[in-house]
Amino acid sequence: MADAFTTLLLTPEEMGRADKAAALSGIDSYGLMERAGQAVAAAALRLYPEAKRFVVLCGPGNNGGDGYVAARALAQAGAETTIHALADTAGLKGDAAEAHRRCALPVAPLSAWRPAVGDVVIDAVFGAGLARDVPPDLARVIREVGERELPVVAVDLPSGLDGLTGQIRGAAFMASHTVTFMTAKPGHALLPGRQLCGPVEIFDIGIPHRIVNSVAGRLRVNRPGLWTLPDTDASSHKFRRGHLAVFAGGPSATGAARLSASAGLRAGAGLVTVGATPEAVPALAAHLTAVMIREIGDPHVLADWIADPRLTAFVLGPGFGTGKRARDYVELLAGRPLVLDADGITSFRDNPDQLFSLYEDASLPTLVMTPHEGEFARLFPDIAGDAEAGKVEKACRAAARARAVIVYKGADTVIAAPDGRAFINDNAPPDLATAGSGDVLAGIIGGLLAQGMPAFEAAAAGVWLHGEAGKRAGAALTAEDLPEALHHVLRQMAVREEQPSL
Ligand SMILES: NC(=O)C1=CN([C@@H]2O[C@H](COP(=O)(O)OP(=O)(O)OC[C@H]3O[C@@H](n4cnc5c(N)ncnc54)[C@H](OP(=O)(O)O)[C@@H]3O)[C@@H](O)[C@H]2O)[C@@H](O)CC1
Ligand SMILES: Nc1ncnc2c1ncn2[C@@H]1O[C@H](COP(=O)(O)OP(=O)(O)O)[C@@H](O)[C@H]1O
Ligand SMILES: [K+]
Numbered sequence: 001m002a003d004a005f006t007t008l009l010l011t012p013e014e015m016g017r018a019d020k021a022a023a024l025s026g027i028d029s030y031g032l033m034e035r036a037g038q039a040v041a042a043a044a045l046r047l048y049p050e051a052k053r054f055v056v057l058c059g060p061g062n063n064g065g066d067g068y069v070a071a072r073a074l075a076q077a078g079a080e081t082t083i084h085a086l087a088d089t090a091g092l093k094g095d096a097a098e099a100h101r102r103c104a105l106p107v108a109p110l111s112a113w114r115p116a117v118g119d120v121v122i123d124a125v126f127g128a129g130l131a132r133d134v135p136p137d138l139a140r141v142i143r144e145v146g147e148r149e150l151p152v153v154a155v156d157l158p159s160g161l162d163g164l165t166g167q168i169r170g171a172a173f174m175a176s177h178t179v180t181f182m183t184a185k186p187g188h189a190l191l192p193g194r195q196l197c198g199p200v201e202i203f204d205i206g207i208p209h210r211i212v213n214s215v216a217g218r219l220r221v222n223r224p225g226l227w228t229l230p231d232t233d234a235s236s237h238k239f240r241r242g243h244l245a246v247f248a249g250g251p252s253a254t255g256a257a258r259l260s261a262s263a264g265l266r267a268g269a270g271l272v273t274v275g276a277t278p279e280a281v282p283a284l285a286a287h288l289t290a291v292m293i294r295e296i297g298d299p300h301v302l303a304d305w306i307a308d309p310r311l312t313a314f315v316l317g318p319g320f321g322t323g324k325r326a327r328d329y330v331e332l333l334a335g336r337p338l339v340l341d342a343d344g345i346t347s348f349r350d351n352p353d354q355l356f357s358l359y360e361d362a363s364l365p366t367l368v369m370t371p372h373e374g375e376f377a378r379l380f381p382d383i384a385g386d387a388e389a390g391k392v393e394k395a396c397r398a399a400a401r402a403r404a405v406i407v408y409k410g411a412d413t414v415i416a417a418p419d420g421r422a423f424i425n426d427n428a429p430p431d432l433a434t435a436g437s438g439d440v441l442a443g444i445i446g447g448l449l450a451q452g453m454p455a456f457e458a459a460a461a462g463v464w465l466h467g468e469a470g471k472r473a474g475a476a477l478t479a480e481d482l483p484e485a486l487h488h489v490l491r492q493m494a495v496r497e498e499q500p501s502l
Contacts, residue, residue, distance in 0.1 A: 002223035005209055006202075008183040009219045009424065012128035012163040017215040018182065022207045030095045032181075032205045033062065036155070037069020037099065039203040040179045044070070044122060044153045045077055047177055052118035053080045057110060057141070058100075059125035059159070060087040065096030066155045067124025072103040074122075081105060084113040086125055086138060111137055115144045120151045123173050127156030127163070128185070133170030134160045142171045154178040157187055158196045165390025166190025166412070181205045182212055189221050189424040190391055191412040219392060222415065222423035222464050227457035229493070230268055230448065241270030242312040242450030245294075245305075246443065247329060248276040249319040249343070254283045256319030256342070259436050259479050260443030261291040264315065266483040267447025267465070268490070275305065299328070306332050313337040313449035317344030317370075318439035327354070334358040337449045340404075341370045341442040349378040356402045365418055365455045367404035370442055376408055392422050405455045407445070409438065413463050417456040425460075427467035429474075436479030441466045444486065465489060 010018065023029045044054060056071040058064035064085065074081040085107050092100050100107075115121075125138060134142070142160060145152060152175045157163050160172025163185040178197040180188065181204075187193040188200050220226055230241070244264040248257035257274050265272045273292040276284055284293050296302045305311070314333055318341055320326055326347035330340065335358070348355040359367040369379075377384035380398045389397070395408040395416035408414045411433075413425040445462035449455065465486060470477065473485040 001225040003225065005183075005213070007220040007223050007226055008212065008216050009186050009189060009221055010183045010212065010216060011186060011219070014215045014217060015128055015182070015185070018207055018212050021211045021215060025208070025211065027207070030098050032207065033065050033095045033099055034069055035205040036181050036203070037066045038073050039181075039201075039205070040066060040070040040122060040124070040153060040155050041073035041077065043177060043179050043201060044074065044120060045079065047153065048120045048151060051079065051120040053082065053120070054122055055113065055115075055119045056081060056083045056122040057113075057125050057159075058083055058085045058107070060091055061126070061129045062094075062096050063124050063127035063129065063155055063159075064092070065099040066127075067122060068096070068099035068103040070122055070124065070155070071105055075105055083107045084110045086110045086135070110141060113141065115141070115148050115150055117148060117150070120153065121145055121173070122153050122155065123159050123175065124155040125159035127159075130157075130160070130162060130169055134172075139171040142173055146174055151176045154197065156180050157185065157193075161187050161193045161196055162390075163187040165392075166193030167390065168192060168196075172196055177201065179203055182207050183216075184221065186219060186390070186392055186424065189412065189426050191410070194412065194426065218419075218421045220423050222425040222427075222460050224461075224464065224493070226423065227453070227461045229461060229490075230451035230453055241268055242452060243271040243273065243310050244269040244313050244315065244446050244450035245311050246272065246274050246315040246318075246446065247320055248274050248280050248284060249321045250277070251280045251283050253319035253321070254280050254287075256436065256439040258284065258287055258291070259439040259483075260315045260318045260446065261288065262483040263440040263443030263486065264447035264450065265290055266486045266490070267444040267462070269313075269447040269450040272447070275302070302329070303332055306336075311336075312452065313339070313446050315339045315341065315442050315446040317341030318442055320344055322347045330355065330358060335362055335366060337366045337455065339368045339370060339442045339446045339449065341438065342375070345369055345371050345375045346378055352379045352402070355379075356404075360403055362403065365399075365403060365405050367402070368407060368445055368449065368455050368459045369402065369404050370407040370409060370438065370445070372409045372438065392416070392424065396420060396422050405459045407441075407459050407463060409441070415456065415460045415463055421456060423460050425463045425467060427464060427471065429467070429470045431473070431475055431477045432466070432470040434477065434479055437466075437470075437482065440469075440479050440482040
């Protein structure tokens with residue numbers, strides 16, 4: 001289980017504030033750079049003891065400063081080391097100028113370097129301060145290094161990667177290892193950034209944790225410990241573990257609701273019922289055993305059923321069909337704990353405010369929406385089209401507008417709450433990109449909501465468990481495998497909790 005500090009993600013701007021606060025508190029800022037550069041050199045020597053030559057590429061700011069420290073340390077360790085700088089070293093300032101002054105190695109221009117097999121690159125060109133697309137000279141070097149498949153140890157971030165959004169600014173190194181400082185940054189967790197970093201080593205350069213905590217915003221990497229699963233000890237009664245209702249669509253599309261329902265049951269809901277029109281009941285009855293079926297013949301039956309307070313959460317969307325029926329159901333559910341997925345989301349594309357108004361009174365959010373990129377753009381076209389905003393910002397703006405928890409799906413799913421909390425999920429394997437996998441996710445979240453978990457925690461836990469189930473089910477999985485895999489994951493977590501701490 002992760003402790004609170006290790007889940008922190010500091011934006012480059014917050015990291016800059018931590019740096020300034022550390023200096024104000026009397027901490028020697030050059031000492032921080034010295035430790036950062038030494039950590040990079042140590043990682044490079046550990047990972048590439050046989051390197052013919054380390055080529056340290058230094059930029060014009062403090063990332064470059066870390067590079068000069070690393071180059072000095074590598075040379076002192078006896079490794080052949082050369083330095084190439086993007087800009088004239090006369091322009092270096094502050095700690096970076098000091099790091100350069102202490103490094104006796106000659107500095108050649110970046111344009112003079114021709115990458116050669118056997119070189120190990122230390123990428124200290126840009127880190128947190130990358131402000132625009134990389135210059136053409138660097139883009140050429142990035143391309144040549146990639147073509148020769150040279151190992152790259154990135155300092156803080158692979159140069160060209162935007163630490164806030166995870167996007168590539170023109171071009172970016174593909175690192176084999178990244179050494180960052182104090183905490184990971186959003187760009188390490190978001191795509192495509194995550195795929196450019198290799199393993200990310202987080203090195204403590206000595207900024208006091210109280211300072212880091214004081215500048216940290218509300219962004220975390222999604223881990224157990226940030227949420228607690230409902231207690232499912234042997235004494236808990238099925239009625240105490242909530243009752244989840246999943247709405248099914250027409251007779252030819254019941255599979256999606258069945259997947260959600262089975263997942264909700266595995267996630268621990270005490271009871272799960274699929275609500276279906278009479279035409280869909282036979283298809284459902286042929287496949288479901290532990291899940292119950294409720295026939296919804298006309299709107300009054302629906303209204304009476306939904307009014308039962310023992311129904312503690314609902315899932316609407318998987319295989320449901322788009323249109324007025326979906327909107328009418330959601331209107332009846334107004335304010336109740338609801339996972340709105342797939343067709344349920346798309347049904348409000350022409351009037352999203354109608355949906356948002358149904359949930360505006362809740363003091364804590366009770367609506368969880370689980371859009372993939374296409375569904376997100378249907379409900380929030382202006383936010384989706386903002387080319388400057390990253391995925392976290394988009395999810396947070398959508399959550400605030402809808403007063404709902406937004407699960408913005410993908411390989412780097414972002415879970416955001418209206419109050420500004422946001423988690424980036426990084427455990428989902430690509431095998432989850434399979435038909436019906438989203439239906440399972442909606443069911444897991446519904447099952448957790450039904451047990452009384454608050455919406456944001458249920459969504460975050462659900463996304464993480466879905467990822468773990470995907471890993472457990474492994475290659476060539478189908479969505480049907482996921483509820484069973486979830487069973488194993490939950491059992492393993494329970495066993496770990498039962499073990500006495502040493
Ligand atoms: N925070 C901490 O506690 C610690 C931080 N540390 C280290 O500091 C790093 C952050 O340093 P930083 O702020 O100086 O930023 P950095 O990435 O060196 O780049 C800024 C320079 O690049 C320039 N520039 C930007 N984009 C450009 C472009 N596309 N093309 C061309 N130029 C461009 C920009 O110029 P300007 O935009 O001002 O014109 C400026 O000159 C951080 O990543 C970590 O490694 C450690 O020492 C330990 C303590
Ligand atoms: N490349 C990927 N790597 C990891 N997870 C993925 C990837 N692609 C999709 N997923 C996850 O799989 C699920 C797919 O959901 P969705 O797009 O609604 O598909 P479907 O409608 O077929 O169920 C989401 O939880 C998403 O986060
Ligand atoms: K870098």
